[in-house]
Amino acid sequence: xxxxxxxxxxxxxxxxxxxxxxxxxxxxxxxxxxxxxxxxxxxxxxxxxxxxxxxxxxxxxxxxxxxxxxxxxxxxxxxxxxxxxxxxxxxxxxxxxxxxxxxxxxxxxxxxxxxxxxxxxxxxxxxxxxxxxxxxxxxxxxxxxxxxxxxxxxxxxxxxxxxxxxxxxxxxxxxxxxxxxxxxxxxxxxxxxxxxxxxxxxxxxxxxxxxxxxxxxxxxxxxxxxxxxxxxxxxxxxxxxxxxxxxxxxxxxxxxxxxxxxxxxxxxxxxxxxxxxxxxxxxxxxxxxxxxxxxxxxxxxxxxxxxxxxxxxxxxxxxxxxxxxxxxxxxxxxxxxxxxxxxxxxxxxxxxxxxxxxxxxxxxxxxxxxxxxxxxxxxxxxxxxxxxxxxxxxxxxxxxxxxxxxxxxxxxxxxxxxxxxxxxxxxxxxxxxxxxxxxxxxxxxxxxxxxxxxxxxxxxxxxxxxxxxxxxxxxxxxxxxxxxxxxxxxxxxxxxxxxxxxxxxxxxxxxxxxxxxxxxxxxxxxxxxxxxxxxxxxxxxxxxxxxxxxxxxxxxxxxxxxxxxxxxxxxxxxxxxxxxxx
Amino acid sequence: xxxxxxxxxxxxxxxxxxxxxxxxxxxxxxxxxxxxxxxxxxxxxxxxxxxxxxxxxxxxxxxxxxxxxxxxxxxxxxxxxxx
Ligand SMILES: Cc1ncc(C[n+]2csc(CCOP(=O)(O)OP(=O)(O)O)c2C)c(N)n1
Ligand SMILES: [Mg+2]
Numbered sequence: 279x280x281x282x283x284x285x286x287x288x289x290x291x292x293x294x295x296x297x298x299x300x301x302x303x304x305x306x307x308x309x310x311x312x313x314x315x316x317x318x319x320x321x322x323x324x325x326x327x328x329x330x331x332x333x334x335x336x337x338x339x340x341x342x343x344x345x346x347x348x349x350x351x352x353x354x355x356x357x358x359x360x361x362x363x364x365x366x367x368x369x370x371x372x373x374x375x376x377x378x379x380x381x382x383x384x385x386x387x388x389x390x391x392x393x394x395x396x397x398x399x400x401x402x403x404x405x406x407x408x409x410x411x412x413x414x415x416x417x418x419x420x421x422x423x424x425x426x427x428x429x430x431x432x433x434x435x436x437x438x439x440x441x442x443x444x445x446x447x448x449x450x451x452x453x454x455x456x457x458x459x460x461x462x463x464x465x466x467x468x469x470x471x472x473x474x475x476x477x478x479x480x481x482x483x484x485x486x487x488x489x490x491x492x493x494x495x496x497x498x499x500x501x502x503x504x505x506x507x508x509x510x511x512x513x514x515x516x517x518x519x520x521x522x523x524x525x526x527x528x529x530x531x532x533x534x535x536x537x538x539x540x541x542x543x544x545x546x547x548x549x550x551x552x553x554x555x556x557x558x559x560x561x562x563x564x565x566x567x568x569x570x571x572x573x574x575x576x577x578x579x580x581x582x583x584x585x586x587x588x589x590x591x592x593x594x595x596x597x598x599x600x601x602x603x604x605x606x607x608x609x610x611x612x613x614x615x616x617x618x619x620x621x622x623x624x625x626x627x628x629x630x631x632x633x634x635x636x637x638x639x640x641x642x643x644x645x646x647x648x649x650x651x652x653x654x655x656x657x658x659x660x661x662x663x664x665x666x667x668x669x670x671x672x673x674x675x676x677x678x679x680x681x682x683x684x685x686x687x688x689x690x691x692x693x694x695x696x697x698x699x700x701x702x703x704x705x706x707x708x709x710x711x712x713x714x715x716x717x718x719x720x721x722x723x724x725x726x727x728x729x730x731x732x733x734x735x736x737x738x739x740x741x742x743x744x745x746x747x748x749x750x751x752x753x754x755x756x757x758x759x760x761x762x763x764x765x766x767x768x769x770x771x772x773x774x775x776x777x778x779x780x781x782x783x784x785x786x787x788x789x790x791x792x793x794x795x796x797x798x799x800x801x802x803x804x805x806x807x808x809x810x811x812x813x814x815x816x817x818x819x820x821x822x823x824x825x826x827x828x829x830x831x832x833x834x835x836x837x838x839x840x841x842x843x844x845x846x847x848x849x850x851x852x853x854x855x856x857x858x859x860x
Numbered sequence: 861x862x863x864x865x866x867x868x869x870x871x872x873x874x875x876x877x878x879x880x881x882x883x884x885x886x887x888x889x890x891x892x893x894x895x896x897x898x899x900x901x902x903x904x905x906x907x908x909x910x911x912x913x914x915x916x917x918x919x920x921x922x923x924x925x926x927x928x929x930x931x932x933x934x935x936x937x938x939x940x941x942x943x
Contacts, residue, residue, distance in 0.1 A: 408877075413930075416876070465931065466873060590925050591928075
């Protein structure tokens with residue numbers, strides 16, 4: 279080290295220092311889009327030791343970085359220009375922020391001296407992204423760059439993970455610096471360490487040992503902390519059934535008899551009944567979203583609630599807890615498990631079995647020759663033997679993907695949970711494929727959401743990514759249509775995509791040549807991908823199997839029953855008794 | 861829920877953007893800050909913010925937890941102010 283310090287320090291541009299720092303921080307793939315305010319940085323990319331992936335819209339680039347991060351557990355990194363480039367990232371950042379995904383997003387900015395002058399492509403990026411990021415930086419000097427990059431990666435990955443924005447003015451990119459990447463990051467005010475005490479651990483073990491009807495309720499925090507195995511160990515030792523949130527799918531193997539599968543608005547009856555009857559809810563890495571709890575006053579009303587989460591602000595936010603522990607889930611479970619006694623809970627498990635038998639996750643075909651959307655998910659499960667890395671968009675198909683796939687491993691179900699961002703699926707699947715080239719990545723999208731970021735399909739084609747894009751085409755914005763059917767008197771305003779079935783003031787020319795627009799098969803082909811349409815239920819699984827096996831970017835458009843709804847459903851704000859099944 | 865006047869004392873790193881971040885946690889909820897003063901401490905790199913705001917105990921507690929989560933916030937204390 280001494281030798282290193284004695285070498286005369288070489289000056290590089292801020293842009294070069296930034297690229298070197300990103301490499302030092304472990305960047306393997308950089309997603310992004312160029313523009314005037316980042317040309318100096320792009321000028322350094324040809325010599326960078328990492329790959330650059332050009333998206334087709336900045337929102338797509340951020341979702342790619344997000345999909346990469348969710349699939350690998352590493353930090354997703356992206357680079358965009360100032361002004362419109364930066365504003366286009368907002369939805370992507372908000373999506374990652376809500377779901378606690380570690381990202382570092384570098385944005386270009388006009389030169390420091392021009393900030394505040396309405397310069398060309400100037401936007402107040404730190405102002406705009408403040409509410410949708412975990413933290414952001416405006417860099418004032420090239421000398422600060424290496425340290426800020428190191429801090430950004432640290433902040434993105436410590437405590438509850440999240441996106442961090444680094445806004446770099448153009449003159450800072452051009453200035454010279456000899457600053458080097460720090461060996462260690464120490465932030466004066468940010469110390470998100472565990473505050474679990476041994477008394478809390480003892481209390482937790484005691485509660486578990488005394489419980490008669492315990493339930494583990496596992497969320498995205500279990501996956502983030504790498505604690506899936508520890509959850510399974512605890513569940514098996516004390517025979518505790520496990521329900522998961524949407525973000526927690528894959529944190530516990532659904533083929534395990536102890537699995538209650540998904541809880542919440544579209545969760546299984548068994549999961550929601552069990553939470554309603556439990557005397558101890560062991561909540562691990564969750565935030566008690568309103569999509570899960572329904573009516574708060576009635577939620578888990580017989581239970582003591584133990585809440586373990588790395589985010590102190592999430593504890594006690596929505597539900598009253600008997601014991602709140604601010605800590606990494608894995609740390610807590612490794613300490614507590616040896617103090618938990620083996621148990622059987624035979625009566626409780628028998629009750630749960632009965633709920634599972636009485637109210638299984640099931641659907642009825644509505645027409646013999648029409649594919650049911652749920653069938654598409656089952657076909658993906660079968661065709662990939664449950665091995666798919668499943669990425670979803672947002673809507674009904676997302677819920678069916680949660681319900682009808684047997685989730686078994688962490689980081690194999692990627693979905694925009696908190697933000698519910700349509701347009702997430704295609705780019706996130708592409709990002710996931712860059713991170714996990716060994717996996718069979720399957721994106722499940724609706725016909726609505728697929729159109730929001732379809733342009734990114736080109737990226738899968740250019741890089742020959744083995745991704746299967748399944749568009750479940752129900753010719754409507756299905757989730758909106760479902761709410762209108764159930765709660766708004768079947769007035770389908772703005773939710774019907776096909777020519778037929780539209781309201782009078784949205785009526786289209788009846789002699790329009792197409793019933794479905796766009797033609798997804800032609801659209802995919804125009805982007806250079808293979809594409810097939812499937813209408814016949816008997817051919818469905820074969821088509822998907824072939825697409826997955828081809829190892830090439832392929833789009834499968836499945837024309838499905840448009841009237842299918844997502845059930846069971848516990849409508850927002852309702853208690854579990856309000857669950858509807860058909 | 862009953863809204864009462866609270867006095868928050870925040871010690872923060874003296875850096876640009878910190879004030880906006882903190883104020884955003886209140887304004888984003890539709891809360892109106894009644895009095896705000898920011899000044900230096902003896903340690904020039906740390907500023908002290910005094911914030912008086914009307915709010916329910918529950919929401920103020922939540923805001924404090926989120927303030928403590930901020931990267932530049934060193935410490936927050938609160939007391940109820942009798943008007
Ligand atoms: C960007 C964005 N805009 C609007 C919504 C509201 N929204 C939620 S689901 C949905 C319908 C999605 O339709 P589609 O993609 O066809 O999926 P489906 O529900 O039919 O499976 C809409 C409009 C959203 N979640 N995201
Ligand atoms: Mg649809």
